[in-house]
Amino acid sequence: MSKSHISNNIRKLRFLNEEMTQQHLAEKVGVTRQTIIAMEQEKYSPSLELAFRIALVFGVPLEEVFSYEAETEKTSKA
């Protein structure tokens, strides 16, 4: 069984972009502030389109904003 996890650097990138507020970022990408908060807390993974829009706002490639880690549970064999 494998468990996937998507992490992001949105918070860090906001601060590097003249301390952009969550509200400002939300308005630029067309979502609510609550969605930005949920993404920063890694409770919500955005759609591919929204992920690209966020990367476009920061002017960086997608992989600089989001990273994917796949943890595979190893089953011990007797």
Place this chain on the structure above:
Amino acid sequence: MSFQQKNITVSLVNFTLILGFFLFRVIQMLQSDSFTLGNIFRLWGITIGLAIVVTIIGTILTHIVSAIIEAIRTGKDDPKIEDFEDERDQLINLKGTRVTYTVSSFGVFLSMLTFVFDQPSLVMFTLLIFFGLVAQIVGDISRLVLYRRGF
């Protein structure tokens, strides 16, 4: 709390009150021996009418109260309310609707089972509207839980 969460909370309170009113009227009918098909159909009409009217009024009031609170908070004459649904809101809404339909289907199945136990049709009609209201309440609760969890 986002605008969508406020709207769901208002809907939850409304439907809980309507369910309370429905149960109160059914118990009253049972106590006064007026539990008849005609009375149950009248109660159906009142309950559905109430649900529609209260939902519309609730949504309008949520908009007005949110605008007033936002105006006081920001000090602006024309406050901006985030009343649009983004992709996360839509996904949560879809999941909530799925829960509502699941409970509702289970309720319809249970209501139909009353025929197996030789119960009169008014028991089935009473259970149908009861499970309809319960399904709406459970759906609203699941939406609020999803908002709390993030998704």
